Amino acid sequence: MHILYVVHGYKPAFRFGGPIWSVCAVAEEMVARGHRVTVFTTNSNLNEDLDVPVDQPIQVDGVEVWYFKHVDLMRRYFWWLPYLSQSMGYLYAPAMRRAIIEILPSVDLVHTQMPFVYPGAIAGRLAISAHKPLFYNQRGGFHPERLKYRGLKKKLYIDLVEKPIMRKASGLIALTTEEIDSYRALGIQPRATSSQMELTS
Secondary structure (H helix, E strand, C coil), X not given: CEEEEECCCXXXXXXXXXXXXXXXXXXXXXXHCCCEEEEXXXXXXXXXXXXXXXXXXXXXXXXXXXXXXXXXHHHHHCCCCHHHHCCCCCCECCCHHHHHHHHHHHCCEEEEECCXXXXXXXXXXXXXXXXXXXXXXXXXXXXXXXXXXXXXXXXXHHHHHHHHHHHHCCEEECCCHHHHHHHHHCCCCCEECXXXXXXXX
């Protein structure tokens, strides 16, 4: 099976925290089990850029990883508006879209990580358009307390971008019961399996 993981950062981008560790571990485990794994990510490490080759594949502990050069649109165009500029950023990576289109015919499934960023949005849309199975992981991004911070911006983005993707995804991943509840609070009505915490819309 060929799995495409699309994530905002990949090791050594550990400034992003927990998701990076877990995605790396899963990707390496899938390779160890004999699957072909490709990771599409950005060269961001939160408030700095990684010193890695960009827009080309490299091997990272046995995993094929593409680090795409990101452009900080919020800080570039809205530096004068702290509400938009003082955030992690949208992580827009211009070359990522074409690369996803080119690799999708060989991919068996796409797994995205984390809302509110370009990699997840573009991968979700393109996977759906190509009729590829899409698995969507929110990584706690919809927790009510998190949604209070810059709440208006997040609400608009969820309604316009995230909900259409979630409703067409093959599966929604929840790591906790709180994540199940947060999907439902957004009006997404999943079916939960208690053992795997995997949701389908």
